Amino acid sequence: MRVRLVTIPLLALLVVFESAVLSRMPLLHGTADVVLLFIIAWSLQERVQTAWPENLAGGMMMGFISAYNVLIPLLAYLAVGALARYARRRVWQLTIVMMFALTFIGTLLLHSLAAATRIVGGTPLPLGEAFRVVTLPALVLNLLLAAPVYALVRDLADWLLPEEVEI
């Protein structure tokens, strides 16, 4: 519970930071998604027992602040969080590699869901151009930020969940 008192407000701050600052610094038309990166990094932490509340909160907050249907970020974050938990148990010694891999998968998943929703809604969306000017630049930004975010989240997890020492 004490952990959630830190992580949920931190996610809210990240959502605000993403909306107010990062969305104004695009690469072509893609922007970084630090909430997604936080969720992946948090889900990959060995000491974190359950990460789905953060995934759920992050998805809902992004859905609330964005013009998107709330289900898009919610589904994407929960899915990538679950994938991170699954991957953590199998490749626990290479978590930073998993961070990059899941950043790649998570960005593609989120953008695919967003693009699919727009197309289903009847909006003309040239997929090739959208991939070239939106998804690829966003992927580059997310991969650039993945390592620093992972390091910060690992420190946060170490601080919030210190290792128990038997005396």
Next chain:
Amino acid sequence: MNPKSALPWRSITLALVAVGLIVLGLGGWLTPVARLALSPLVAAQSWLSERYQAIQFYLTAPRDVNELMQRNAELEAEVAHLQSQIIELQQQLGEYRVLAALLDFARTFPDYSYLSASVIGRDPSPFVHYVHIDRGSDDGLRRGMPVVSQQGLVGRVAQVTANAALVQLITDPEVSINVRLQPSDADAVLTGSVTGDVSLTMIPQEAKVQPGDLVLTSGLGGNYPPNILIGQVTGVRTRPFDLFQSASVQPVVDFNRLSIVLVITNFQPVDVSPLIPTPQAP
């Protein structure tokens, strides 16, 4: 010779010489002589004074360094304070210019009521083009209200909360606005795109559209008030086998630097969807 009798004469002579020198001095006759006599004295005095001051500075330097350091710190603090004031004033000046331009815009369309709002964020998703403003339903905002800036049309209010609102920009891929071109007076439909570029479709083949033509809202459809500037035609594509012409548009609003906008609060968008005929089942 009696010394007592010579003394008054000597004194008188000296007094007369003294008086004579004073009179000559007052008359300016001794100036060249005085200059010659005083020059070495002045030079010597200057030399001595400089050395004295140097020695005094050397002897009192540690105390002065402390004072200077303290004074320097005070001045640096003052400079920092003044610089922050300059930045604040520059920011206020920028806001003032924007507000003055917005006021000019409001004067151009005096029939409408306006509410100014600051842009506080952008939609984090790159597939949509929305901005957040710091006014909401508590300020009287409603869904569908048009949003303008000092340059022209920005978009319209899409979602409202108590103290914030989401504005759909005209660059959003979902947007389609009925527009009129000037001076050709042709009607067209403006659409956004995922890249933020806006273009015109449905321009009649017979319309003579040229780069540089102005794009204004037509008011058709009832979603936006008429005659609000959107942009300028930059290129026209005409193909003889197409039903309509298309054109690219350069919006007048710089959406990357949007900071303050005006919401037109007394414009009621018309919902025409009930009037659109639906296909009847056979």
